[in-house]
Amino acid sequence: MHCCIRRQRPRPQGRGGLRALSIVWLVIVTGAGNALAAQTAVKEVAGVALPVVASIAGVEEPLRLNGAGTRSKFFFRIYVAALYLPQPNTSAERILDQLPANRLLMHFVYDEVSKHKLDDAWEEGFRANLSESALLRLRDRLERFKNLFFTLHGGDQVWLDYVPQQGTRVSINGEPRGVIGGSDFSRALLSVWLGPNPVTGSLKKALLAAATPL
Numbered sequence: 001m002h003c004c005i006r007r008q009r010p011r012p013q014g015r016g017g018l019r020a021l022s023i024v025w026l027v028i029v030t031g032a033g034n035a036l037a038a039q040t041a042v043k044e045v046a047g048v049a050l051p052v053v054a055s056i057a058g059v060e061e062p063l064r065l066n067g068a069g070t071r072s073k074f075f076f077r078i079y080v081a082a083l084y085l086p087q088p089n090t091s092a093e094r095i096l097d098q099l100p101a102n103r104l105l106m107h108f109v110y111d112e113v114s115k116h117k118l119d120d121a122w123e124e125g126f127r128a129n130l131s132e133s134a135l136l137r138l139r140d141r142l143e144r145f146k147n148l149f150f151t152l153h154g155g156d157q158v159w160l161d162y163v164p165q166q167g168t169r170v171s172i173n174g175e176p177r178g179v180i181g182g183s184d185f186s187r188a189l190l191s192v193w194l195g196p197n198p199v200t201g202s203l204k205k206a207l208l209a210a211a212t213p214l
Contacts, residue, residue: 046070048080048107058163059101061086069206070109071199080107081193081203088210092194099162099187106158114151122146125192125199134188141185145170148177162186 041052045068054063063084071078084103089095095102126135126142135142148170152158159171167181168189180186191198198204 043068045080045082046077046109048109050080050082050105050107054084054103054105056101056103056161056163056169058166061101063101063103064088067207067209069203071106071203076110078108078110078113080109081105081207082107083193083207090208090210092204092208096187096190096194099164099183099190101164102162102190104160104190104193106160108152108156108158109154112151112153115149118149118152119146121199122192126188128197129191129195130188138185138188141180141182144178145180145185145189148172160189162190 042049043052043065044050050065050068052065054065056063063086066083066085066088068080068082070080082103082105084105085095086100122142122145126138130138145168149158149172152172157173159169159174161169161171162183163169164183167179167183168186169179170177193199193207194204
């Protein structure tokens with residue numbers, strides 16, 4: 001007796017299977033598109049386009065724009081400031097206490113800010129938020145920090161990046177200028193904007209808005 005064995009052809013997928021595959025593919029494509037859109041999205045503040053997402057070397061998690069505003073003096077806009085954090089946060093106290101990886105971006109819009117005026121501004125900001133003893137402990141590092149700067153002009157951009165276990169990395173127009181060690185220094189620096197006596201109350205409030213849509 002002869003027995004014939006027929007090969008079974010794979011059954012073509014029905015409409016349900018094709019629909020499921022289409023949904024999976026759509027989810028993948030949409031997810032990738034959303035991620036790309038988040039990376040390239042910007043928020044405009046006082047005519048300055050600020051990226052919604054920022055990446056810092058040495059920090060795995062991307063940082064997101066927590067808030068942004070302008071620093072003005074005598075009715076003149078000096079720079080646009082933006083704060084980037086791993087997670088939205090509206091509490092200056094929690095940010096300064098926990099001190100996560102962060103970026104404080106300064107985009108200068110005023111024609112020229114001399115190094116002398118920058119030095120005075122850093123000195124004033126530190127003195128306003130630190131005791132004399134705390135300022136004394138940071139004095140050498142503050143002087144090294146000041147020396148990383150030069151006269152800045154409209155369009156120049158400063159990045160003040162805090163990387164845990166490393167310190168505060170200073171970059172101007174994308175060029176690294178130096179690193180100041182210590183979480184205590186980074187906390188004091190961030191207090192210039194978020195401390196009890198910030199450069200301006202309105203800018204502090206704007207940096208803590210934590211309402212940036214992605």
